[in-house]
Amino acid sequence: MEPDNSIAVECKEVFREFQDGTRIIKVLRGTDLTVRKGDFVAIVGASGSGKTTLLNLIGGLDRPTSGTIFVDNVDITELNDDQMSEMRRSKIGVLFQDQHLLPIFTAIENVMVPMLLDEVRAEKRISKAMKLLEAVSVDHRAHHMPHELSGGMRSRVALARALANDPVILLCDEPTGDLDHKTGGEIIKLMRDLAKKEGRAVIVVTHDPEVARMADKIMLLRDGVLVEELISAFFKHSGVDVTRPKDEDSTADVTSQG
Ligand SMILES: Nc1ncnc2c1ncn2[C@@H]1O[C@H](COP(=O)(O)OP(=O)(O)O)[C@@H](O)[C@H]1O
Numbered sequence: 001m002e003p004d005n006s007i008a009v010e011c012k013e014v015f016r017e018f019q020d021g022t023r024i025i026k027v028l029r030g031t032d033l034t035v036r037k038g039d040f041v042a043i044v045g046a047s048g049s050g051k052t053t054l055l056n057l058i059g060g061l062d063r064p065t066s067g068t069i070f071v072d073n074v075d076i077t078e079l080n081d082d083q084m085s086e087m088r089r090s091k092i093g094v095l096f097q098d099q100h101l102l103p104i105f106t107a108i109e110n111v112m113v114p115m116l117l118d119e120v121r122a123e124k125r126i127s128k129a130m131k132l133l134e135a136v137s138v139d140h141r142a143h144h145m146p147h148e149l150s151g152g153m154r155s156r157v158a159l160a161r162a163l164a165n166d167p168v169i170l171l172c173d174e175p176t177g178d179l180d181h182k183t184g185g186e187i188i189k190l191m192r193d194l195a196k197k198e199g200r201a202v203i204v205v206t207h208d209p210e211v212a213r214m215a216d217k218i219m220l221l222r223d224g225v226l227v228e229e230l231i232s233a234f235f236k237h238s239g240v241d242v243t244r245p246k247d248e249d250s251t252a253d254v255t256s257q258g
């Protein structure tokens with residue numbers, strides 16, 4: 001069968017078990033997931049349901065007990081460690097809650113970190129990093145240290161860095177957890193728009209309804225499998241007005257569990 005090049009990630013019957021002493025914890029139990037290029041999927045679920053475990057598997061930081069995971073049509077469960085590192089370096093961008101910016105480097109140097117292994121000339125790296133900082137509106141702070149930037153700006157720099165290797169997939173684990181709703185909403189909107197423009201897939205794990213409402217699809221991880229959650233059902237008790245256009249700035253003071 002011809003590979004479908006519109007698919008960024010495909011998980012088929014993924015199981016992940018952990019051994020805890022004599023006990024076996026079955027976290028993922030036959031999880032399926034398909035995410036197309038340009039799609040923005042939110043994954044929600046109770047704490048401990050396996051959301052981070054799933055992101056680690058897709059990002060090649062961990063391997064499933066069984067099942068297959070295709071990233072850009074390559075079965076990554078067949079890769080050796082070197083090939084896996086190369087896959088991560090060339091195809092995956094990551095954004096986390098605590099942005100892991102290197103404190104001794106300026107904003108623009110942080111954005112250039114993922115390009116260091118590429119055979120790209122220094123001037124080209126600098127101009128690409130500056131373009132990315134422009135895209136996230138932090139170019140005027142390019143030569144500032146992380147501690148001189150606000151939390152929102154640090155998140156923007158982290159987003160620019162996550163895009164620096166032109167990833168096929170952007171993996172985000174509760175990326176807005178330490179930001180207020182308005183700032184977090186702005187970051188997610190920016191991420192969605194930048195990713196869509198370039199046809200990158202985005203998978204974001206979140207508890208924040210304001211983040212989830214921007215997704216094309218919400219998947220609920222429960223009992224080790226993903227099920228598509230009707231957006232209206234998810235928001236029924238969240239206090240979020242789903243009739244409001246997605247692009248409108250989120251200024252409402254929303255609590256996550258209404
Ligand atoms: N490396 C590990 N060793 C043992 N248990 C783990 C490991 N990683 C995760 N777990 C367990 O798997 C379950 C799911 O964890 P996690 O994926 O972090 O959940 P979530 O991100 O949804 O909160 C938890 O019970 C956690 O303790």
Ligand SMILES: [Mg+2]
Pocket residue numbers: 051052053173
């Ligand atoms: Mg987690």
